[in-house]
Amino acid sequence: MGVGETTKLEPEPEPEPKDVHRHQEEEEEDDDDVEEEDEGLSDTRTAIALGLSAKGKGQRQRQQQQECAVVQQVSDKLVSGSLQWKIEAAREIRKLVRKSPSSSKTRSRLGAAGVVQPLVFMLSSSNPDARYSSLLALLNLAVRNERNKVKIVTAGAIPPLVELLKTQNSSIRELATAAILSLSAAAPNKPIIVASGAAPLLVKILNSGSVQGRVDAVTALYNLSTIIKKNSTELLNASAVSPLINLLKECKKYSKFAEKATALLEILSNFEEGRTAISVADGGILTLVETVEDGSLVSTQHAVGALLSLCLSCRDKYRELILKEGAIPGLLRLTVEGTSEAQDRARVLLDLLRDSPPERRLASSVLEKIVYDIAERVDGADKAAETAKRLLQDMVQRSMEQSLNCIQHRAASCNPSVIPST
Structure with missing residues (x-):
């Protein structure tokens, strides 16, 4: 399977326990046991249903009260306990979120209970267990919870996370990358993360991290790219090209991951260092051509955009390289099947490629x-x-x-004094 198909970008909560709806199944069985010949059947059914409903509601209320008590105990340990108590509390947070029948509500309760700030303080601890357990706890609090994401960044999590991106401990570095990824999904956090200097470190992880770390780094950079100007080098540099091409080679060209990778490559194609890196990367242009042929609507649009940027910047330099990789069939298909933007880009690129020498024309x-x-x-x-x-x-x-435009342009630039008189 491709990279984009097999990796998880964020920690997933455990599946809902099988016995959550057991009381509901018992209600249905009780209803089936009632004999229809009895008088007042509807009243009996209503009474049973109301009674069981109240019983179920009472059970849920007791469970919520118990969870709230546990949440308060965890919060107290984090605020005033010893370091070992804090580590245990951080581990308990992860268990609470993962095992809760309603993990979203549990995340919200924990966020409201004041656990975020002490967990952020633990990120800077010299104790490896404290850093590791707090990272896992913060990750589980942030997943699918916009408010907690913003709280974590507001509490000052980004500077210590950036430091953890530099650590030699691969497990900690990978968790820190996943945390940056999760936090970068919230719009208010993006400018703070970009200003922190995290992006160049994520690019380094693209070159040297594990497969999971590289996938997370790509997604985090993609999340941050939405606030970056089209041709800005603030987020990316040319060293990102080769690992992006390699990851794009390995994944399904129509996957969501391919859409993110090609979006970043299109950004890189907007400055000269990026264009050069794409052209010299092993299979760089070929991989973009293959994405034009096999990609989704989104990835094909980004891929043809990158190829067009190359050709527009210097047709003499890039046109032959694109033709050599057999781009014409995919571009022709894209003029029919792509998005309106992709169709326009494909037509412009085809026009540029048709200016090639006769031996290169179809x-x-x-x-x-x-x-x-x-x-x-x-x-x-x-x-x-x-x-x-x-x-x-x-x-x-x-x-x-x-051709007519070319003739008109030449005529307009011609010196009238040399035009033969009739």
Whole structure:
């Protein structure tokens, strides 16, 4: 399986225990035992249902009260207990969240009970167990809880997390990466994380981390990229290209992970160092071409955007490299099947590629076959010929328009004094 298909980006709560709905099953069995010949049957059913409902509600209330008491005990240990008590309390938080029938409510109760600040303080402890247990507790509090994410960052978690990204302890470093990933999903946290200097450290993890660490780093960088200007190097540098290409090679091109990786590559294609790194990376351009052919609507749009950025920056430098990897068939298909943005990008790139020397141009018979195959997949065999004809006419029209524009441009720049008189 591909990287994007097998890894978990955030810790998942354990499945709901099987006996949660046991009282409901008992209600249904009790109802089935009532004889329908009895007078006042509906009243009896209503009384039983109300009684059992009240019983179930009472049980839930007692469970909530017990959990609230445990939450308060955990909070007290974290606030005023010894270091060992705090470590035990942090471990208890993880257990509470993972084993709770309603983990979202448990996260909210823990966040409201004041456990976040002492857990953040533990991140800077010299005790490895304290750092490890607090990281796990904060991760479980942050997952799927926007308010807790913001609380954790407001409490000052980012500076110690950035320091933990530098540690030689791979387990701690991987947990810190996962924590940055989770916290970066909340919009208010993104500027704080970018300003902290976390991004260059995440790029380093792309080059040297475990598979899980690299996947988490990609997702965190993708989350942060939404506030970065299109051509900014504040988030990414060219050293991110090679690991991104390698990860993209390994994953399914239509996966969500591929969408994130290609989005980052498109950002990198907007400055010269990034474009050069893509062109010299082992299989860099080929991997983007393969994504154009096999990717989702989102990943194909990013992939063709990256290729277009290369070709627009210097056609003479990149056009031959793109043609060499067989980009034409995928681009032709994209003009029909992609998003409107991807279709426009594919058409512009095709126009740029058709400016290549004659020996690099497709023979008309090959081009017609490619277009016909695309039309057959899109509209079926019955309408394939008509669709293919329309596509070819559109390509010819665009080529003629481009040639006319070139002629007009040359005429406009021509010196009138050298134009022969008639």
